[in-house]
Amino acid sequence: MNTSSTRLVALFALLAIAVVLPFAFDPRGYAIRILCLALLFAAMAQAWNIVAGLANQVSLGHAAFFGIGAYTSTLLLIHFGLSPWLGMIAGAVLGGLAALLISLPTMRLRGHYFALATLAFGEVMRVIANSWGGLTGGPVGISVPFAPPDLAMLQFKETRPYYWLMLAALVLVTTIFLAIKRSRLGYRLRAIKENADAAEVIGVDTTRTKIVAAVISGMITACLGTLYAQFQFFFDPDTVFGVASVSVRMAMIAIVGGIGTAAGPILGAFFVIPLEEFANQIFSAQAAGLSQLVFGLLLIAVILIEPRGFMAIGPRLKRLLAREKADG
Amino acid sequence: MPGTERKYGLGPTRRHALALTALGIASPFVLRDAVAQGKAINVGVIMPLSGANAQFGINSRNGVELVADEINAAGGIKSLGGARINLVVADSTSTPTTAANVAQRLLTQNDVVAILGAFASALTIAISEVTERRGVPLLTMSFSDQITGRGFENIFQVVAKASAIGKAQFDGTVAIAAAAGQKLDKIAIMYEDTAYGTSQAAGLRDGAKAAGVQIVMDEAYPLGITDVTPLINKLRASGAQAVFPVSYLNDSLQIIRAMRQQKIAIPAIGGAAGYVIPDFEKGLGEFSEGVLSISPANYDLAPELTERFRKRYGYFMVHEALEHAVCMDVLAQALEQAKSTKPDDLRKVLHGTRFEGGWTKAMTGGAVQFDKTGLNTLSVPVMVQWRNKELVTVWPSQVAKSKAIWAS
Numbered sequence: 001m002n003t004s005s006t007r008l009v010a011l012f013a014l015l016a017i018a019v020v021l022p023f024a025f026d027p028r029g030y031a032i033r034i035l036c037l038a039l040l041f042a043a044m045a046q047a048w049n050i051v052a053g054l055a056n057q058v059s060l061g062h063a064a065f066f067g068i069g070a071y072t073s074t075l076l077l078i079h080f081g082l083s084p085w086l087g088m089i090a091g092a093v094l095g096g097l098a099a100l101l102i103s104l105p106t107m108r109l110r111g112h113y114f115a116l117a118t119l120a121f122g123e124v125m126r127v128i129a130n131s132w133g134g135l136t137g138g139p140v141g142i143s144v145p146f147a148p149p150d151l152a153m154l155q156f157k158e159t160r161p162y163y164w165l166m167l168a169a170l171v172l173v174t175t176i177f178l179a180i181k182r183s184r185l186g187y188r189l190r191a192i193k194e195n196a197d198a199a200e201v202i203g204v205d206t207t208r209t210k211i212v213a214a215v216i217s218g219m220i221t222a223c224l225g226t227l228y229a230q231f232q233f234f235f236d237p238d239t240v241f242g243v244a245s246v247s248v249r250m251a252m253i254a255i256v257g258g259i260g261t262a263a264g265p266i267l268g269a270f271f272v273i274p275l276e277e278f279a280n281q282i283f284s285a286q287a288a289g290l291s292q293l294v295f296g297l298l299l300i301a302v303i304l305i306e307p308r309g310f311m312a313i314g315p316r317l318k319r320l321l322a323r324e325k326a327d328g
Numbered sequence: 329m330p331g332t333e334r335k336y337g338l339g340p341t342r343r344h345a346l347a348l349t350a351l352g353i354a355s356p357f358v359l360r361d362a363v364a365q366g367k368a369i370n371v372g373v374i375m376p377l378s379g380a381n382a383q384f385g386i387n388s389r390n391g392v393e394l395v396a397d398e399i400n401a402a403g404g405i406k407s408l409g410g411a412r413i414n415l416v417v418a419d420s421t422s423t424p425t426t427a428a429n430v431a432q433r434l435l436t437q438n439d440v441v442a443i444l445g446a447f448a449s450a451l452t453i454a455i456s457e458v459t460e461r462r463g464v465p466l467l468t469m470s471f472s473d474q475i476t477g478r479g480f481e482n483i484f485q486v487v488a489k490a491s492a493i494g495k496a497q498f499d500g501t502v503a504i505a506a507a508a509g510q511k512l513d514k515i516a517i518m519y520e521d522t523a524y525g526t527s528q529a530a531g532l533r534d535g536a537k538a539a540g541v542q543i544v545m546d547e548a549y550p551l552g553i554t555d556v557t558p559l560i561n562k563l564r565a566s567g568a569q570a571v572f573p574v575s576y577l578n579d580s581l582q583i584i585r586a587m588r589q590q591k592i593a594i595p596a597i598g599g600a601a602g603y604v605i606p607d608f609e610k611g612l613g614e615f616s617e618g619v620l621s622i623s624p625a626n627y628d629l630a631p632e633l634t635e636r637f638r639k640r641y642g643y644f645m646v647h648e649a650l651e652h653a654v655c656m657d658v659l660a661q662a663l664e665q666a667k668s669t670k671p672d673d674l675r676k677v678l679h680g681t682r683f684e685g686g687w688t689k690a691m692t693g694g695a696v697q698f699d700k701t702g703l704n705t706l707s708v709p710v711m712v713q714w715r716n717k718e719l720v721t722v723w724p725s726q727v728a729k730s731k732a733i734w735a736s
Contacts, residue, residue: 030437138526232425236424277429289382
């Protein structure tokens with residue numbers, strides 16, 4: 001009881017710091033932009049975590065939902081002047097439908113087969129966006145129309161408001177993740193993760209459970225796609241439906257941080273995104289491609305050192321300390 | 329990054345080894361950056377130095393570097409007390425998100441007065457969303473129509489637009505064929521499904537429609553295609569008199585090689601990019617001879633300038649290097665005239681001036697002048713042909729260095 005209330009206080013203190021943090025930076029500067037992206041990717045990895053972390057259904061196709069969200073809100077804004085907030089809801093509905101559609105055939109697949117099927121789905125969406133030029137603008141990409149700064153239109157001149165939006169998104173998604181984890185759905189998902197056959201035997205409708213989780217995850221990811229579009233102002237099919245730029249990155253962040261934990265994606269995002277920028281800043285004026293190489297090598301190193309992510313380091317340290325004590 | 333700090337505290341030696349290696353790689357660059365200060369004007373150069381477009385990004389960077397070094401050697405920007413040009417080079421990779429990030433970084437941390445870049449249209453557009461909101465000029469040689477089509481005030485495109493280039497690719501071909509006594513009625517278009525491929529194909533299509541020429545094959549294929557045989561079979565069956573492939577390097581090599589190996593001898597008219605770099609000739613050898621291509625500019629129009637590039641880097645001055653060199657020179661001229669490094673002053677000069685002399689002579693118009701949208705109105709694309717490992721300008725006739733050879 002005592003430790004949990006201390007934890008709660010610490011959590012609120014951390015959140016308070018996060019809320020006032022932007023005042024320490026140039027409101028239109030670089031640092032705050034990177035913070036925004038780190039928050040956004042943390043939220044994305046958290047959404048991915050709902051399916052992959054709890055039920056161990058590792059998806060490599062989440063870019064499909066992300067792109068659907070980005071395109072839906074932007075197209076509605078361009079053609080009907082619809083506020084991106086409403087566009088976001090429309091995107092979430094479509095993202096959820098897409099998740100349902102892809103889940104029906106794939107949720108019976110496990111492990112690598114599931115990962116490959118979702119990977120293909122993401123690619124299919126990219127190809128559709130590329131070839132259906134009349135709707136999406138094709139490979140040329142689309143720009144979010146320039147609008148005066150306005151919360152209703154989800155567009156600001158400074159980066160600070162985006163920061164708070166992204167922070168709110170991360171808090172919301174993390175809350176949803178925790179709520180699911182503690183709910184009946186969460187227990188069912190974990191039963192599936194431990195042993196799907198055993199779960200089925202004791203009466204868990206495994207397919208249905210996985211589909212519900214996938215739809216929630218897909219809807220959230222689509223909402224985040226809208227946020228991305230409004231933040232970046234321009235995107236093309238390769239960016240929002242990209243395997244490397246979205247799907248794998250979401251998975252990588254959650255894995256580096258600690259898959260299945262609430263803090264994992266957050267730690268992962270605040271490690272991976274700044275690291276990539278840092279590598280770029282230091283090395284990109286040198287030999288061409290060096291920055292990406294260094295970034296990749298560092299990631300490999302992290303996974304080699306701790307394959308279960310940062311969240312596994314704490315317990316490991318505790319064990320180490322305990323052993324040392326016992327030895328001494 | 330609390331996670332990393334904890335991690336490095338207590339680990340086995342492998343971690344220390346890795347950390348030390350990273351530190352070892354980083355330290356000389358960090359130190360060098362710290363020393364290289366002084367009176368200088370920072371100019372941002374954002375290029376794809378890794379990923380699919382790395383080769384083009386490196387060429388572009390070389391072009392900018394050459395001109396900046398020349399300007400500095402000649403005493404810097406004189407109206408600003410001989411201030412040196414200090415290039416801040418950043419890798420956009422091949423993702424627009426990263427391109428926008430590095431743009432923001434250069435603007436806020438390096439106080440760059442302007443940005444040059446970033447070859448690929450998607451990257452340039454992503455950067456422009458940042459520069460426009462900060463009111464800092466962005467000079468580019470990306471083709472896409474979208475670049476100057478959004479009413480932005482801070483973007484400057486030194487080359488003709490993709491649609492104009494696509495149309496010229498068609499018109500030039502018709503003119504060359506007519507000069508050789510052939511009337512074109514059937515053509516084939518194949519293009520990669522990227523921003524560059526699709527917008528240029530659209531220009532080609534418009535040109536063909538306007539001229540009443542039948543398009544017997546119109547195929548998009550994915551970037552990084554591994555087997556072009558189906559495309560080539562379709563081309564053979566189509567009965568086209570000429571083919572217009574629009575692609576980056578690897579696809580262009582495959583397409584031309586497959587065509588020539590299957591003895592399809594109809595003229596191929598490439599869409600710049602992969603068709604006009606030394607690697608094209610290196611990869612194809614004799615198969616490259618006689619291949620035509622459109623190009624926004626060509627080095628043989630101003631050898632007195634472009635030979636300096638060849639001397640320094642060991643290959644001819646590819647068009648993206650040339651156009652980026654022009655971007656750098658135009659910016660230097662604008663700085664000289666504005667007598668200021670303020671973005672507002674620079675923008676005014678860039679919009680209201682006809683830039684002549686220096687590297688602008690290498691452009692087809694012989695000068696550079698931007699209209700209200702930021703498009704250089706003087707630039708006209710040229711048609712080039714591979715002759716003995718070099719690119720020779722063959723169209724339009726007023727700038728041509730040689731007559732085109734039609735059919736191989």
